[in-house]
Amino acid sequence: MxxxxxxxxxxxxxxxxxxxxxxxxxxxxxxxxxxxxxxxxxxxxxxxxxxxxxxxxxxxxxxxxxxxxxxxxxxxxxxxxxxxxxxxxxxxxxxxxxxxxxxxxxxxxxxxxxxxxxxxxxxxxxxxxxxxxxxxxxxxxxxxxxxxxxxxxxxxxxxxxxxxxxxxxxxxxxxxxxxxxxxxxxxxxxxxxxxxxxxxxxxxxxxxxxxxxxxxxxxxxxxxxxxxxxxxxxxxxxxxxxxxxxxxASQRSMLAYKKKGYSARKAIRRFTQHKTPDYNITEVKPKFVDYLGAISVYVSLWMAKHHLWPLLKVHSIVTRICRFVYKRQKNP
Ligand SMILES: Cc1cc2nc3c(=O)[nH]c(=O)nc-3n(C[C@H](O)[C@H](O)[C@H](O)COP(=O)(O)OP(=O)(O)OC[C@H]3O[C@@H](n4cnc5c(N)ncnc54)[C@H](O)[C@@H]3O)c2cc1C
Known part of the structure; x- marks a missing residue:
């Protein structure tokens, strides 16, 4: 302060x-x-x-x-x-x-x-x-x-x-x-x-x-x-x-995104033939849901970059539904 x-x-x-x-x-x-x-x-x-x-x-x-x-x-x-x-x-x-x-x-x-x-x-x-x-x-x-x-x-x-x-x-x-x-x-x-x-x-x-x-x-x-x-x-x-x-705790969602979701995003970038950095760190092993999250991020970035802005609303609705279904399955 x-x-x-x-x-x-x-x-x-x-x-x-x-x-x-x-x-x-x-x-x-x-x-x-x-x-x-x-x-x-x-x-x-x-x-x-x-x-x-x-x-x-x-x-x-x-x-x-x-x-x-x-x-x-x-x-x-x-x-x-x-x-x-x-x-x-x-x-x-x-x-x-x-x-x-x-x-x-x-x-x-x-x-x-x-x-x-x-x-x-x-x-x-x-x-x-x-x-x-x-x-x-x-x-x-x-x-x-x-x-x-x-x-x-x-x-x-x-x-x-x-x-x-x-x-x-x-x-x-x-x-x-x-x-x-x-x-x-x-x-x-x-x-x-x-x-x-x-x-x-x-x-x-x-x-x-x-x-x-x-x-x-x-x-x-x-x-x-x-x-x-x-x-x-x-x-x-x-x-x-x-x-x-x-x-x-106050930065939890940002830090979780960075530290836990990183490996899945790196794997997707490599799969799509992009260069990735090598930090020489012990990475958190990704789960299936992390890969889905990573794909969702890249799809939305692609839409945003190519000015397909009206489609972002559809993307937002689909991700919200997927998150809701996932949470319900995890904690029925
Ligand atoms: C792109 C971005 C993302 C951020 N994400 C988060 C976050 O997820 N969580 C969080 O807690 N805080 C985040 N912040 C930091 C936060 O918003 C404040 O910048 C930080 O708390 C410092 O506040 P202040 O009032 O002390 O800075 P101020 O006294 O307002 O000074 C800010 C200083 O940063 C410089 N600066 C501003 N923007 C940039 C830039 N893009 N690149 C280089 N220098 C710059 C300015 O010239 C100025 O000197 C982010 C900031 C930026 C720019």
């Missing part, structure tokens, strides 16, 4: 990423931070960049629900061989790639990884679909803010004529936006909590914060760098200890 109510209210959850970055910058721990804002010229396109001031860090707060090429922001540092210390805010997949590049000696600079929990990232089609569902023409969009305005917040679309459309977070995320539109590579991701970050941040979906309307984040400090950051920001942020099991 953090104490600056304006940043907290205008961030994704507790605003801890933004607040810790500001604190690290002001204390001289970092000289910049790779963060992401939406492009002013093309409001549906994200723009990762190195923020050098508090204002720039605040400008980039809040989740961007579209694919983000975080690595592009580091290009200049690689080119110049800069030796500064830079914080990088990224999803688990960004951090996997950058940790590998760091291991191979690509960077002279010192990178501190701020990882964001992630179930999957919506594709660009997700936003297009949502705009269409709400009768908004893509060409009329001036600005999109995916989260913010309290907890769990809402999406705000500002149109060229100045009018605004606000969509409640649960209403749009639980619609097709968060269900059917994401890159297939996300189905092969095993890491929901940014396990290779120095410090990871997630939404606090804990029962004890159910009535919170401003926003709270869950954080996991994973390295001594993460611990140092937190101790330097004492007095600026407010922390409460949370039990590990409580955090796992």
């Amino acid at each position: 953090r104490l600056d109510s304006e940043i907290r209210n205008n961030s994704t959850s507790g605003g801890l990423v933004t607040q810790l970055l500001i604190c690290a910058l002001n204390n001289g721990l970092i000289t910049g931070a790779v963060v992401t804002r939406m492009s002013k010229d093309n409001p549906l396109v994200p723009e990762p960049f190195i923020a050098r001031t508090q204002e720039e860090i605040i400008e980039a707060s809040c989740s961007k629900y579209c694919p983000v090429p975080v690595n592009m922001a580091l290009k200049e540092l690689v080119k110049t061989g800069s030796k500064e210390t830079i914080a990088v805010v990224g999803l688990p997949c960004h951090i996997h790639g950058l940790q590998k590049a760091k291991y191979k000696g690509l960077f002279k600079c010192n990178l501190i990884f701020f990882g964001i929990f992630c179930g999957h990232t919506p594709s660009f089609n997700a936003t297009q679909w949502l705009l269409r569902q709400n009768g908004i023409n893509v060409a009329d969009v001036k600005q999109i803010e995916y989260r913010g305005k309290g907890w769990p917040g809402s999406m705000t679309v500002t149109c060229m004529d100045g009018s605004k459309v606000s969509l409640d977070y649960h209403m749009y995320w639980d619609s097709g936006f968060g269900k059917y539109f994401f890159p297939p590579r996300c189905t092969l991701c095993y890491d929901g909590t940014a396990e290779f970050a120095d410090i990871s941040f997630g939404d606090a979906w804990l029962p004890r914060f159910k009535n919170d309307r401003i926003g709270t984040s869950v954080i996991i400090s994973r390295t001594s760098v993460g611990d140092r950051l937190l101790s330097q920001c004492k007095g600026i942020i407010e922390l409460q200890k949370v039990d590990r099991d409580e955090v796992v």
Whole structure:
């Protein structure tokens, strides 16, 4: 939890990423931070960049629900061989790639990884679909803010004529936006909590914060760098200890999808001649129902990608019926 109510209210959850970055910058721990804002010229396109001031860090707060090429922001540092210390805010997949590049000696600079929990990232089609569902023409969009305005917040679309459309977070995320539109590579991701970050941040979906309307984040400090950051920001942020099991329980469906369903999805991808990553981990042995779930995911992704959007409703009804029958058979 953090104490600056304006940043907290205008961030994704507790605003801890933004607040810790500001604190690290002001204390001289970092000289910049790779963060992401939406492009002013093309409001549906994200723009990762190195923020050098508090204002720039605040400008980039809040989740961007579209694919983000975080690595592009580091290009200049690689080119110049800069030796500064830079914080990088990224999803688990960004951090996997950058940790590998760091291991191979690509960077002279010192990178501190701020990882964001992630179930999957919506594709660009997700936003297009949502705009269409709400009768908004893509060409009329001036600005999109995916989260913010309290907890769990809402999406705000500002149109060229100045009018605004606000969509409640649960209403749009639980619609097709968060269900059917994401890159297939996300189905092969095993890491929901940014396990290779120095410090990871997630939404606090804990029962004890159910009535919170401003926003709270869950954080996991994973390295001594993460611990140092937190101790330097004492007095600026407010922390409460949370039990590990409580955090796992609050992210249960996302983690079950990632950890338990992974092997079946990998098998289907391999069967269909796609490349798959090799994590060198002990996988959970899939059951028949996991394969059915995996097939269902790929069928819906295929429909979404090929703009067969009306068929997604049929898919949703069929999966709900199958789930109902399965549960009835398991617990008659
Ligand atoms: C695609 C996506 C999926 C997520 N899924 C989950 C989930 O399943 N469960 C969960 O608990 N939390 C999830 N989160 C994380 C959560 O929504 C918050 O981002 C996190 O709690 C941090 O909140 P905050 O208020 O501290 O961040 P803020 O202070 O609002 O700062 C967010 C920071 O992240 C950067 N950022 C935003 N979007 C991206 C992006 N796509 N790629 C790289 N950097 C970005 C911003 O530039 C900013 O610096 C997801 C976030 C994203 C972007």
